[in-house]
Amino acid sequence: MLTLKIKRFQAEREPQGWIDIFSLEPRKGINLLEALLRIQDEQDGTLSFRYSCRGAVCGSCAMKVNGNVVLACRTHVEDLMEKPAFIEPLPYFPVLRDLMVDMSTFFTRYRELEPYLHGEPVSSHQEYFMDEDKRKEIDPYINCILCGICFGVCPAFERDLQYLGPAMLAKAYRFLIDPRDKRSEEILKIVDRQAGVWGCNTVFRCVKFCPKEVPPTHAILKLREKILKHRLSSILPFLSPRHK
Ligand code: SF4
Ligand code: FES
Missing domain, CATH: 1.10.1060.10 (Alpha-helical ferredoxin)
Structure with missing residues:
Protein backbone atom coordinates (compact mmCIF):
# COMPACT_ATOMS: atom_id res chain seq x y z
CA MET A 1 0.00 0.00 0.00
CA LEU A 2 1.30 3.46 -0.93
CA THR A 3 0.58 6.22 1.58
CA LEU A 4 1.13 9.85 0.66
CA LYS A 5 1.01 12.66 3.20
CA ILE A 6 0.40 15.74 1.07
CA LYS A 7 0.85 19.33 2.18
CA ARG A 8 -2.22 21.21 0.96
CA PHE A 9 -2.97 24.90 0.46
CA GLN A 10 -6.13 26.41 -0.93
CA ALA A 11 -6.61 30.15 -0.47
CA GLU A 12 -10.42 29.97 -0.42
CA ARG A 13 -10.56 27.45 2.46
CA GLU A 14 -10.35 27.89 6.20
CA PRO A 15 -7.80 26.90 7.37
CA GLN A 16 -5.88 27.53 4.14
CA GLY A 17 -3.17 24.99 4.86
CA TRP A 18 -3.46 21.40 6.10
CA ILE A 19 -2.00 17.91 5.59
CA ASP A 20 -4.02 15.17 3.86
CA ILE A 21 -3.24 11.46 3.94
CA PHE A 22 -4.15 9.35 0.90
CA SER A 23 -3.59 5.62 0.44
CA LEU A 24 -3.79 3.50 -2.68
CA GLU A 25 -2.72 0.12 -3.98
CA PRO A 26 -0.41 1.10 -6.85
CA ARG A 27 -0.02 -0.84 -10.07
CA LYS A 28 3.49 -2.22 -10.54
CA GLY A 29 5.94 0.23 -12.10
CA ILE A 30 3.93 3.44 -11.78
CA ASN A 31 5.55 6.73 -10.88
CA LEU A 32 4.53 9.35 -8.34
CA LEU A 33 2.80 11.52 -10.94
CA GLU A 34 0.58 8.60 -11.95
CA ALA A 35 -0.22 7.97 -8.28
CA LEU A 36 -1.20 11.63 -7.81
CA LEU A 37 -3.39 11.47 -10.92
CA ARG A 38 -5.15 8.41 -9.50
CA ILE A 39 -5.75 10.17 -6.19
CA GLN A 40 -7.13 13.17 -8.08
CA ASP A 41 -9.39 10.85 -10.12
CA GLU A 42 -10.61 8.58 -7.36
CA GLN A 43 -10.27 10.38 -4.03
CA ASP A 44 -10.02 14.17 -4.28
CA GLY A 45 -10.65 16.04 -7.51
CA THR A 46 -9.45 19.30 -5.94
CA LEU A 47 -5.87 18.06 -5.45
CA SER A 48 -3.76 20.41 -7.61
CA PHE A 49 -0.35 19.87 -9.18
CA ARG A 50 1.33 20.63 -12.51
CA TYR A 51 2.37 18.20 -15.20
CA SER A 52 2.42 17.99 -18.96
CA CYS A 53 4.82 15.61 -20.74
CA ARG A 54 4.85 12.80 -18.12
CA GLY A 55 8.34 11.95 -19.36
CA ALA A 56 10.91 14.29 -17.69
CA VAL A 57 10.89 16.73 -20.59
CA CYS A 58 8.63 19.68 -19.73
CA GLY A 59 10.00 20.28 -16.22
CA SER A 60 6.61 21.11 -14.72
CA CYS A 61 6.13 18.38 -12.08
CA ALA A 62 8.94 19.26 -9.64
CA MET A 63 8.02 18.82 -5.96
CA LYS A 64 9.56 17.94 -2.61
CA VAL A 65 9.34 14.28 -1.65
CA ASN A 66 10.63 13.14 1.74
CA GLY A 67 12.91 16.19 1.84
CA ASN A 68 14.39 15.71 -1.65
CA VAL A 69 13.30 17.80 -4.62
CA VAL A 70 12.45 15.60 -7.60
CA LEU A 71 10.35 15.29 -10.75
CA ALA A 72 7.18 13.37 -9.83
CA CYS A 73 7.10 11.69 -13.24
CA ARG A 74 10.58 10.29 -12.64
CA THR A 75 10.02 9.02 -9.10
CA HIS A 76 9.12 5.35 -8.82
CA VAL A 77 6.52 4.63 -6.15
CA GLU A 78 8.37 1.41 -5.26
CA ASP A 79 10.92 3.71 -3.61
CA LEU A 80 8.20 5.32 -1.48
CA MET A 81 6.45 2.25 -0.08
CA GLU A 82 8.45 1.73 3.11
CA LYS A 83 6.70 4.46 5.11
CA PRO A 84 4.25 7.29 4.37
CA ALA A 85 5.90 9.66 1.88
CA PHE A 86 5.67 13.37 2.63
CA ILE A 87 4.95 15.47 -0.46
CA GLU A 88 5.38 19.26 -0.44
CA PRO A 89 5.53 21.98 -3.09
CA LEU A 90 8.82 23.18 -4.57
CA PRO A 91 10.60 25.27 -1.89
CA TYR A 92 11.31 29.04 -2.19
CA PHE A 93 8.42 29.67 -4.60
CA PRO A 94 5.07 31.15 -3.48
CA VAL A 95 2.42 28.42 -3.33
CA LEU A 96 -0.61 29.00 -5.55
CA ARG A 97 -2.55 25.87 -4.66
CA ASP A 98 -1.49 22.54 -3.12
CA LEU A 99 1.63 21.46 -5.06
CA MET A 100 1.44 24.23 -7.66
CA VAL A 101 3.85 27.13 -7.19
CA ASP A 102 4.18 30.51 -8.83
CA MET A 103 7.31 30.34 -11.00
S1 SF4 B 1 17.55 21.43 -11.91
FE1 SF4 B 1 18.00 23.49 -12.66
S2 SF4 B 1 19.65 23.20 -14.16
FE2 SF4 B 1 18.71 21.17 -13.81
S3 SF4 B 1 17.13 20.99 -15.38
FE3 SF4 B 1 16.11 21.82 -13.58
S4 SF4 B 1 16.20 24.08 -13.85
FE4 SF4 B 1 17.69 23.16 -15.28
S1 FES C 1 5.42 15.95 -16.36
FE1 FES C 1 6.95 16.89 -17.64
S2 FES C 1 8.74 16.71 -16.45
FE2 FES C 1 7.29 15.63 -15.28
Whole structure:
Protein backbone atom coordinates (compact mmCIF):
# COMPACT_ATOMS: atom_id res chain seq x y z
CA MET A 1 0.00 0.00 0.00
CA LEU A 2 1.30 3.46 -0.93
CA THR A 3 0.58 6.22 1.58
CA LEU A 4 1.13 9.85 0.66
CA LYS A 5 1.01 12.66 3.20
CA ILE A 6 0.40 15.74 1.07
CA LYS A 7 0.85 19.33 2.18
CA ARG A 8 -2.22 21.21 0.96
CA PHE A 9 -2.97 24.90 0.46
CA GLN A 10 -6.13 26.41 -0.93
CA ALA A 11 -6.61 30.15 -0.47
CA GLU A 12 -10.42 29.97 -0.42
CA ARG A 13 -10.56 27.45 2.46
CA GLU A 14 -10.35 27.89 6.20
CA PRO A 15 -7.80 26.90 7.37
CA GLN A 16 -5.88 27.53 4.14
CA GLY A 17 -3.17 24.99 4.86
CA TRP A 18 -3.46 21.40 6.10
CA ILE A 19 -2.00 17.91 5.59
CA ASP A 20 -4.02 15.17 3.86
CA ILE A 21 -3.24 11.46 3.94
CA PHE A 22 -4.15 9.35 0.90
CA SER A 23 -3.59 5.62 0.44
CA LEU A 24 -3.79 3.50 -2.68
CA GLU A 25 -2.72 0.12 -3.98
CA PRO A 26 -0.41 1.10 -6.85
CA ARG A 27 -0.02 -0.84 -10.07
CA LYS A 28 3.49 -2.22 -10.54
CA GLY A 29 5.94 0.23 -12.10
CA ILE A 30 3.93 3.44 -11.78
CA ASN A 31 5.55 6.73 -10.88
CA LEU A 32 4.53 9.35 -8.34
CA LEU A 33 2.80 11.52 -10.94
CA GLU A 34 0.58 8.60 -11.95
CA ALA A 35 -0.22 7.97 -8.28
CA LEU A 36 -1.20 11.63 -7.81
CA LEU A 37 -3.39 11.47 -10.92
CA ARG A 38 -5.15 8.41 -9.50
CA ILE A 39 -5.75 10.17 -6.19
CA GLN A 40 -7.13 13.17 -8.08
CA ASP A 41 -9.39 10.85 -10.12
CA GLU A 42 -10.61 8.58 -7.36
CA GLN A 43 -10.27 10.38 -4.03
CA ASP A 44 -10.02 14.17 -4.28
CA GLY A 45 -10.65 16.04 -7.51
CA THR A 46 -9.45 19.30 -5.94
CA LEU A 47 -5.87 18.06 -5.45
CA SER A 48 -3.76 20.41 -7.61
CA PHE A 49 -0.35 19.87 -9.18
CA ARG A 50 1.33 20.63 -12.51
CA TYR A 51 2.37 18.20 -15.20
CA SER A 52 2.42 17.99 -18.96
CA CYS A 53 4.82 15.61 -20.74
CA ARG A 54 4.85 12.80 -18.12
CA GLY A 55 8.34 11.95 -19.36
CA ALA A 56 10.91 14.29 -17.69
CA VAL A 57 10.89 16.73 -20.59
CA CYS A 58 8.63 19.68 -19.73
CA GLY A 59 10.00 20.28 -16.22
CA SER A 60 6.61 21.11 -14.72
CA CYS A 61 6.13 18.38 -12.08
CA ALA A 62 8.94 19.26 -9.64
CA MET A 63 8.02 18.82 -5.96
CA LYS A 64 9.56 17.94 -2.61
CA VAL A 65 9.34 14.28 -1.65
CA ASN A 66 10.63 13.14 1.74
CA GLY A 67 12.91 16.19 1.84
CA ASN A 68 14.39 15.71 -1.65
CA VAL A 69 13.30 17.80 -4.62
CA VAL A 70 12.45 15.60 -7.60
CA LEU A 71 10.35 15.29 -10.75
CA ALA A 72 7.18 13.37 -9.83
CA CYS A 73 7.10 11.69 -13.24
CA ARG A 74 10.58 10.29 -12.64
CA THR A 75 10.02 9.02 -9.10
CA HIS A 76 9.12 5.35 -8.82
CA VAL A 77 6.52 4.63 -6.15
CA GLU A 78 8.37 1.41 -5.26
CA ASP A 79 10.92 3.71 -3.61
CA LEU A 80 8.20 5.32 -1.48
CA MET A 81 6.45 2.25 -0.08
CA GLU A 82 8.45 1.73 3.11
CA LYS A 83 6.70 4.46 5.11
CA PRO A 84 4.25 7.29 4.37
CA ALA A 85 5.90 9.66 1.88
CA PHE A 86 5.67 13.37 2.63
CA ILE A 87 4.95 15.47 -0.46
CA GLU A 88 5.38 19.26 -0.44
CA PRO A 89 5.53 21.98 -3.09
CA LEU A 90 8.82 23.18 -4.57
CA PRO A 91 10.60 25.27 -1.89
CA TYR A 92 11.31 29.04 -2.19
CA PHE A 93 8.42 29.67 -4.60
CA PRO A 94 5.07 31.15 -3.48
CA VAL A 95 2.42 28.42 -3.33
CA LEU A 96 -0.61 29.00 -5.55
CA ARG A 97 -2.55 25.87 -4.66
CA ASP A 98 -1.49 22.54 -3.12
CA LEU A 99 1.63 21.46 -5.06
CA MET A 100 1.44 24.23 -7.66
CA VAL A 101 3.85 27.13 -7.19
CA ASP A 102 4.18 30.51 -8.83
CA MET A 103 7.31 30.34 -11.00
CA SER A 104 6.99 33.81 -12.51
CA THR A 105 10.17 35.15 -10.81
CA PHE A 106 12.10 32.19 -12.19
CA PHE A 107 10.93 32.85 -15.75
CA THR A 108 11.31 36.64 -15.45
CA ARG A 109 14.97 36.12 -14.54
CA TYR A 110 15.30 33.66 -17.39
CA ARG A 111 13.85 36.14 -19.88
CA GLU A 112 16.08 38.95 -18.58
CA LEU A 113 19.07 36.86 -19.55
CA GLU A 114 17.81 36.85 -23.16
CA PRO A 115 18.59 33.13 -23.45
CA TYR A 116 19.09 32.94 -27.19
CA LEU A 117 22.03 33.50 -29.50
CA HIS A 118 23.11 37.10 -30.04
CA GLY A 119 25.34 36.41 -33.01
CA GLU A 120 26.25 38.16 -36.22
CA PRO A 121 23.35 37.88 -38.66
CA VAL A 122 23.82 35.17 -41.28
CA SER A 123 21.93 34.83 -44.53
CA SER A 124 19.66 31.86 -45.12
CA HIS A 125 22.40 30.31 -47.33
CA GLN A 126 25.02 30.48 -44.60
CA GLU A 127 25.47 28.51 -41.43
CA TYR A 128 27.36 29.00 -38.19
CA PHE A 129 30.25 26.57 -37.97
CA MET A 130 30.79 25.14 -34.52
CA ASP A 131 33.99 23.61 -33.25
CA GLU A 132 33.33 20.02 -32.06
CA ASP A 133 35.19 20.43 -28.74
CA LYS A 134 33.43 23.70 -28.01
CA ARG A 135 30.08 22.07 -28.68
CA LYS A 136 30.93 19.29 -26.20
CA GLU A 137 31.73 21.94 -23.60
CA ILE A 138 28.34 23.61 -24.14
CA ASP A 139 26.29 20.40 -24.37
CA PRO A 140 25.67 19.71 -20.65
CA TYR A 141 24.15 23.17 -20.22
CA ILE A 142 21.74 22.77 -23.12
CA ASN A 143 19.88 19.95 -21.35
CA CYS A 144 18.16 22.20 -18.78
CA ILE A 145 14.36 21.72 -18.76
CA LEU A 146 13.69 24.73 -16.47
CA CYS A 147 12.14 22.58 -13.77
CA GLY A 148 13.31 24.82 -10.90
CA ILE A 149 14.66 21.91 -8.83
CA CYS A 150 18.07 23.58 -8.53
CA PHE A 151 16.30 26.62 -7.01
CA GLY A 152 14.41 24.38 -4.60
CA VAL A 153 17.58 22.78 -3.22
CA CYS A 154 19.84 25.85 -3.21
CA PRO A 155 20.76 27.16 0.28
CA ALA A 156 21.71 30.58 -1.15
CA PHE A 157 17.98 31.43 -1.35
CA GLU A 158 17.72 31.20 2.43
CA ARG A 159 19.98 34.24 2.53
CA ASP A 160 18.85 36.10 -0.56
CA LEU A 161 15.68 35.57 -2.58
CA GLN A 162 17.11 37.91 -5.22
CA TYR A 163 19.86 35.40 -6.01
CA LEU A 164 19.88 34.71 -9.76
CA GLY A 165 19.93 30.98 -9.14
CA PRO A 166 21.81 27.96 -10.50
CA ALA A 167 19.82 27.47 -13.72
CA MET A 168 20.23 31.11 -14.80
CA LEU A 169 23.95 31.15 -14.05
CA ALA A 170 24.42 27.89 -15.95
CA LYS A 171 22.53 29.39 -18.88
CA ALA A 172 24.67 32.56 -18.72
CA TYR A 173 27.81 30.43 -18.91
CA ARG A 174 26.37 28.44 -21.82
CA PHE A 175 26.05 31.64 -23.90
CA LEU A 176 29.32 33.14 -22.64
CA ILE A 177 31.36 30.24 -24.01
CA ASP A 178 29.39 29.93 -27.23
CA PRO A 179 31.68 31.36 -29.94
CA ARG A 180 28.61 32.40 -31.94
CA ASP A 181 27.35 34.74 -29.20
CA LYS A 182 28.97 38.16 -29.10
CA ARG A 183 27.85 39.27 -25.63
CA SER A 184 30.84 38.36 -23.40
CA GLU A 185 31.08 41.65 -21.46
CA GLU A 186 27.32 42.01 -21.13
CA ILE A 187 26.94 38.50 -19.69
CA LEU A 188 29.80 38.96 -17.22
CA LYS A 189 28.19 42.22 -16.08
CA ILE A 190 24.87 40.47 -15.36
CA VAL A 191 26.43 37.72 -13.23
CA ASP A 192 29.23 39.69 -11.50
CA ARG A 193 27.39 40.61 -8.29
CA GLN A 194 26.52 39.24 -4.88
CA ALA A 195 23.12 38.05 -6.15
CA GLY A 196 25.00 36.45 -9.07
CA VAL A 197 28.03 34.17 -9.08
CA TRP A 198 29.35 35.50 -5.77
CA GLY A 199 26.20 34.41 -3.92
CA CYS A 200 26.75 30.70 -4.56
CA ASN A 201 27.66 28.59 -1.49
CA THR A 202 29.42 26.04 -3.76
CA VAL A 203 27.81 23.10 -1.99
CA PHE A 204 26.95 21.41 -5.33
CA ARG A 205 23.36 20.58 -4.30
CA CYS A 206 22.09 21.80 -7.69
CA VAL A 207 24.51 19.44 -9.43
CA LYS A 208 23.44 16.54 -7.22
CA PHE A 209 19.68 17.03 -7.68
CA CYS A 210 19.42 18.22 -11.30
CA PRO A 211 17.39 15.55 -13.14
CA LYS A 212 19.16 16.36 -16.42
CA GLU A 213 22.74 16.28 -15.12
CA VAL A 214 23.32 19.97 -15.76
CA PRO A 215 26.29 21.09 -13.60
CA PRO A 216 25.43 24.69 -12.52
CA THR A 217 28.12 24.94 -9.82
CA HIS A 218 30.82 24.12 -12.37
CA ALA A 219 29.48 26.92 -14.56
CA ILE A 220 29.47 29.32 -11.60
CA LEU A 221 33.10 28.54 -10.73
CA LYS A 222 34.14 29.01 -14.35
CA LEU A 223 32.22 32.30 -14.52
CA ARG A 224 34.04 33.52 -11.40
CA GLU A 225 37.36 32.64 -13.02
CA LYS A 226 36.42 34.50 -16.20
CA ILE A 227 35.35 37.57 -14.20
CA LEU A 228 38.64 37.66 -12.29
CA LYS A 229 40.65 37.28 -15.49
CA HIS A 230 38.59 40.01 -17.10
CA ARG A 231 39.22 42.37 -14.15
CA LEU A 232 42.94 41.58 -14.21
CA SER A 233 43.15 42.21 -17.93
CA SER A 234 41.84 45.75 -17.42
CA ILE A 235 44.87 46.55 -15.24
CA LEU A 236 47.32 44.27 -17.07
CA PRO A 237 46.28 44.64 -20.73
CA PHE A 238 48.68 41.95 -21.98
CA LEU A 239 46.37 39.42 -20.23
CA SER A 240 43.69 39.84 -22.87
CA PRO A 241 40.47 38.03 -21.84
CA ARG A 242 39.40 35.04 -23.88
CA HIS A 243 35.89 34.04 -22.84
CA LYS A 244 35.02 31.90 -25.82
S1 SF4 B 1 19.65 23.20 -14.16
FE1 SF4 B 1 18.71 21.17 -13.81
S2 SF4 B 1 17.55 21.43 -11.91
FE2 SF4 B 1 18.00 23.49 -12.66
S3 SF4 B 1 16.20 24.08 -13.85
FE3 SF4 B 1 17.69 23.16 -15.28
S4 SF4 B 1 17.13 20.99 -15.38
FE4 SF4 B 1 16.11 21.82 -13.58
S1 FES C 1 5.42 15.95 -16.36
FE1 FES C 1 6.95 16.89 -17.64
S2 FES C 1 8.74 16.71 -16.45
FE2 FES C 1 7.29 15.63 -15.28
